[in-house]
Amino acid sequence: MNSTDVRKRITIKDVAQAAGVSTQTVSRVMNKFSYVSEETRQRVETVVNQMGYHPSTLARSLIQQRSYTLGVVTFGLKYIGPSRTLNGVADKADELGYMLLMKDLDNFNINRIDEVIDSLLARQVDGIIWVAPEIGENHTWVEERKEKIPVPVLFLAMRPRPGIPSVATDNYQGAVMAIQHLLDCGRKKIGHISGPISWWEAEERKRGWRDTLRAAGLDASDYHCTEGNWSSASGEQAFTQLLERYPDMDAVFVANDQMALSVLRETYRLGIRVPDQLAVVGFDNIAESAYFHPSLTTISQDLQLLGEQAVQSVVEMIQSMQQDQPIIAQSKFIQPTLVIRESSL
Amino acid sequence: MNSTDVRKRITIKDVAQAAGVSTQTVSRVMNKFSYVSEETRQRVETVVNQMGYHPSTLARSLIQQRSYTLGVVTFGLKYIGPSRTLNGVADKADELGYMLLMKDLDNFNINRIDEVIDSLLARQVDGIIWVAPEIGENHTWVEERKEKIPVPVLFLAMRPRPGIPSVATDNYQGAVMAIQHLLDCGRKKIGHISGPISWWEAEERKRGWRDTLRAAGLDASDYHCTEGNWSSASGEQAFTQLLERYPDMDAVFVANDQMALSVLRETYRLGIRVPDQLAVVGFDNIAESAYFHPSLTTISQDLQLLGEQAVQSVVEMIQSMQQDQPIIAQSKFIQPTLVIRESSL
DNA sequence: ATATCCTATGTTATCGATAACATGTTATCG
DNA sequence: CGATAACATGTTATCGATAACATAGGATAT
Numbered sequence: 090m091n092s093t094d095v096r097k098r099i100t101i102k103d104v105a106q107a108a109g110v111s112t113q114t115v116s117r118v119m120n121k122f123s124y125v126s127e128e129t130r131q132r133v134e135t136v137v138n139q140m141g142y143h144p145s146t147l148a149r150s151l152i153q154q155r156s157y158t159l160g161v162v163t164f165g166l167k168y169i170g171p172s173r174t175l176n177g178v179a180d181k182a183d184e185l186g187y188m189l190l191m192k193d194l195d196n197f198n199i200n201r202i203d204e205v206i207d208s209l210l211a212r213q214v215d216g217i218i219w220v221a222p223e224i225g226e227n228h229t230w231v232e233e234r235k236e237k238i239p240v241p242v243l244f245l246a247m248r249p250r251p252g253i254p255s256v257a258t259d260n261y262q263g264a265v266m267a268i269q270h271l272l273d274c275g276r277k278k279i280g281h282i283s284g285p286i287s288w289w290e291a292e293e294r295k296r297g298w299r300d301t302l303r304a305a306g307l308d309a310s311d312y313h314c315t316e317g318n319w320s321s322a323s324g325e326q327a328f329t330q331l332l333e334r335y336p337d338m339d340a341v342f343v344a345n346d347q348m349a350l351s352v353l354r355e356t357y358r359l360g361i362r363v364p365d366q367l368a369v370v371g372f373d374n375i376a377e378s379a380y381f382h383p384s385l386t387t388i389s390q391d392l393q394l395l396g397e398q399a400v401q402s403v404v405e406m407i408q409s410m411q412q413d414q415p416i417i418a419q420s421k422f423i424q425p426t427l428v429i430r431e432s433s434l
Numbered sequence: 435m436n437s438t439d440v441r442k443r444i445t446i447k448d449v450a451q452a453a454g455v456s457t458q459t460v461s462r463v464m465n466k467f468s469y470v471s472e473e474t475r476q477r478v479e480t481v482v483n484q485m486g487y488h489p490s491t492l493a494r495s496l497i498q499q500r501s502y503t504l505g506v507v508t509f510g511l512k513y514i515g516p517s518r519t520l521n522g523v524a525d526k527a528d529e530l531g532y533m534l535l536m537k538d539l540d541n542f543n544i545n546r547i548d549e550v551i552d553s554l555l556a557r558q559v560d561g562i563i564w565v566a567p568e569i570g571e572n573h574t575w576v577e578e579r580k581e582k583i584p585v586p587v588l589f590l591a592m593r594p595r596p597g598i599p600s601v602a603t604d605n606y607q608g609a610v611m612a613i614q615h616l617l618d619c620g621r622k623k624i625g626h627i628s629g630p631i632s633w634w635e636a637e638e639r640k641r642g643w644r645d646t647l648r649a650a651g652l653d654a655s656d657y658h659c660t661e662g663n664w665s666s667a668s669g670e671q672a673f674t675q676l677l678e679r680y681p682d683m684d685a686v687f688v689a690n691d692q693m694a695l696s697v698l699r700e701t702y703r704l705g706i707r708v709p710d711q712l713a714v715v716g717f718d719n720i721a722e723s724a725y726f727h728p729s730l731t732t733i734s735q736d737l738q739l740l741g742e743q744a745v746q747s748v749v750e751m752i753q754s755m756q757q758d759q760p761i762i763a764q765s766k767f768i769q770p771t772l773v774i775r776e777s778s779l
Numbered sequence: 780a781t782a783t784c785c786t787a788t789g790t791t792a793t794c795g796a797t798a799a800c801a802t803g804t805t806a807t808c809g
Numbered sequence: 810c811g812a813t814a815a816c817a818t819g820t821t822a823t824c825g826a827t828a829a830c831a832t833a834g835g836a837t838a839t
Contacts, residue, residue, distance in 0.1 A: 098499075098584065098825090100824090100825055100826085101825065101826060101827095102825080102826095110788080110789090111788070111789050111790080112789095112825085112826075112827090113788075113789065113790080113827080113828095114787085114788060114789080116826070116827060117787095117788085119826095120827085123787095124785085124786050124787050124788080125786095125787070125788085126786085126787060126788090129787080129788085141582070143552045143555065143556050144556060144825080144826070145496075145556055145558065145824090145825050145826065146553070146556040146557045146826095147492060147495055147496050147501070147556070147557055147558045147824090147825075147826085148496055148794090148824070148825035148826035148827085149825080149826055149827070150492055150794095150826095151490075151492050151493055151496060151793095151794045151795065151796090151824090151825080151826075151827095152793065152794045152825085152826055152827045152828075153794085153826090153827070153828090154443075154794075156492070158535075158557075161536075163524075166517060166518075166520055166521040166524060167517070167518055167521040167738070169514050169517070171517075172511060172512070172514070172516075172517030172520070173511075173512055175511055175517070176511040176512040176538060179508075179511060179536065179537070179538035180538065180540070183537070183538070188535055188536070188537065188553060188557065189535070189536045189537070190503075190533055190534070190535055190536075191506075191524065191533070191534045191535075191536045192524070192528070192533065192534070193521060193524035193525065193528070195525070207488045208491070208533060210488065211488050211489060211490055211491040211492070212491045212492055212503075212533065213490070213492045237486070239442075239443065320721075321721065321722060321724065321725040322725075325725075347721070347722065347725075350722055350725045350726075351725045353727075354725050354726075354727045357727055358727070375722075376665075376666065376692070377666060377692065377695055377720075377722055379666065380666040380667075380670075380692075380695045380696045380699055381695075381699075382698075382699045382702055382703070393512070443795090445794090445795055445796085446795065446796060446797095447795080447796095455818080455819090456818065456819050456820080457795090457796075457797090457819095458797080458798095458818075458819065458820080459817085459818060459819080461796070461797060462817095462818085465797085468817095469815080469816050469817050469818080470816095470817070470818085471816085471817060471818090474817080474818085489795080489796070490794090490795050490796065491796095492794090492795075492796085493794070493795035493796035493797085493824090494795080494796055494797070495796095495824090496794090496795080496796075496797095496823095496824045496825065496826090497795085497796055497797045497798075497823065497824045498796090498797070498798090498824085499824075
């Protein structure tokens with residue numbers, strides 16, 4: 090509508106012409122570290138500011154064969170976990186001068202995976218971070234494609250495997266801490282509500298529960314455990330079922346806080362006193378858990394840090410690659426912490 | 435380490451050579467809609483598949499002056515609200531063939547805003563979506579810069595203003611629904627715990643509360659309202675304070691579910707029966723609210739839809755711009771819905 | 780004083796694709 | 810049957826920047 094609306098992009102040529110130098114000189118001024126006389130530098134800089142010139146990262150990416158952009162593939166952004174992780178990724182990427190090209194996958198469709206990877210590569214991302222839980226065999230595609238992807242790929246929340254770079258919370262250790270805490274409180278009959286056991290994280294948490302109890306000479310069979318799907322609704326069901334099976338249980342370790350919330354709700358409804366009759370420990374430490382009643386003892390995992398570490402690792406790999414050094418595929422573990430609140434005192 | 439690791443990008447030239455045609459012909463095959471003989475098409479396609487060729491979106495963006503990428507600026511990704519919105523944005527963008535270039539701002543720093551916009555523009559984004567709440571005067575920069583940004587910019591969760599495209603939940607209407615519901619239940623003394631009143635959303639919700647009560651000839655002054663900062667911790671304080679001021683209150687409308695959670699917790703601690711003595715209504719309908727006890731009546735806002743609408747609008751604006759049509763700056767409102775649960779029956 | 784290096788800047792090639800134009804072949808039409 | 814249109818393909822210019830190379834003057838070294 091407005092005729093001044095026709096804002097053409099200002100290019101390096103425009104600047105060069107206005108400053109009476111070659112584009113190469115402008116490029117030198119913009120990128121520092123090259124011979125330019127102080128006088129010329131000033132003149133060019135003045136013009137750059139006046140015209141409001143900003144170099145096209147796009148053009149630069151093309152010639153330099155790197156984009157200073159990381160691809161991030163998320164799975165279920167709508168859940169709070171991935172988005173907190175993404176926050177860490179975003180922060181660290183910003184700090185290290187990278188932008189994020191994002192793709193959210195709603196369901197794990199193998200066909201879409203190739204498509205997504207290709208679309209990221211077509212935009213020259215320098216590395217890829219995969220923010221997706223390991224479920225069943227959904228990681229197998231990696232082994233198959235690993236050799237074909239020309240940039241470093243890192244996996245979050247995946248079981249550590251030699252040769253595959255990953256960063257994950259130590260879910261096993263978290264569970265061990267939770268159970269140890271309950272044992273320290275004198276509990277002996279500790280049930281478990283697990284997540285969907287095809288998820289690696291659910292499996293690890295369950296394994297921590299089982300191993301710790303058995304090491305203490307206590308019961309921990311599948312009989313003392315029921316399975317939910319992470320949702321509060323499923324937690325309610327799983328708890329009812331567990332209570333039937335294991336009526337004299339004196340504590341329950343719930344694989345996430347959402348499910349623990351409905352456990353608390355049910356205990357209230359059934360008149361079970363928490364923590365006197367039944368201690369409850371969750372996992373994740375979502376913001377609300379401090380305000381459940383009773384407030385929830387839980388395992389806090391630092392998802393922000395998880396995301397940051399992921400970026401750190403990928404960027405290191407990118408740098409190695411750039412210097413033609415071999416890439417060392419590391420697997421990092423982030424230790425969770427125990428947060429003791431009313432539900433287990 | 436592995437010598438086959440040196441995976442060079444396959445370019446259109448490689449394909450052209452292998453297929454014995456010009457690059458232009460390959461381009462024609464890739465982009466359809468142009469004269470290519472069936473025979474040539476087949477031959478090229480075979481080579482493309484064999485070599486695993488994927489065109490560089492980067493190079494294409496450069497020549498076509500458009501990237502099929504949207505810039506998304508978020509403010510506080512760590513909160514569940516923005517990330518649910520982002521989910522909607524991601525889905526719709528995917529559906530319409532766009533990728534997302536993301537930047538998260540942790541605090542509202544005017545200097546950084548320019549920098550962020552520039553970095554997005556340097557990467558040729560076709561449009562920008564601003565996923566940030568309107569707080570105080572933080573929108574003023576827009577009016578100043580609007581003319582200088584060569585692509586459509588849309589704002590989420592901002593007060594509708596003529597000439598500035600935006601999409602927002604109708605917070606006022608949501609509050610009206612909440613209060614109307616309480617009135618229908620026979621409540622007459624309805625207090626309010628607001629969000630930080632410098633936030634537009636907090637202001638709107640409060641306004642809906644006030645107007646509806648006054649229209650019904652009931653009390654609604656600042657005396658019947660206290661202010662929190664959205665967090666559960668602040669909700670506890672705000673509730674304690676409100677209860678002192680307004681002891682015979684028979685209902686409270688809390689500006690978000692997190693704060694409502696601690697209100698429920700406090701009522702329990704103080705022996706106030708919900709809903710008999712005090713009805714509670716929240717806002718947002720977070721996943722957990724159905725499992726609070728009592729379960730929370732709340733206003734559900736469809737953040738997913740919000741994000742989708744935003745992308746829809748921006749893409750429409752991009753298309754108008756491409757056809758040199760004037761851009762019509764629309765402001766859309768998304769209607770929230772009332773979810774009745776135990777806390778207000 | 781001549782060879783050599785450092786400084787300062789310009790010129791040309793290049794990244795990977797598409798746009799614009801050119802050219803030749805085969806149908807179609809009056 | 811010659812003109813015109815539709816088809817099929819190639820050639821050259823271009824997007825906006827940087828890499829690689831070239832050039833020339835002044836400082837330094839021997």
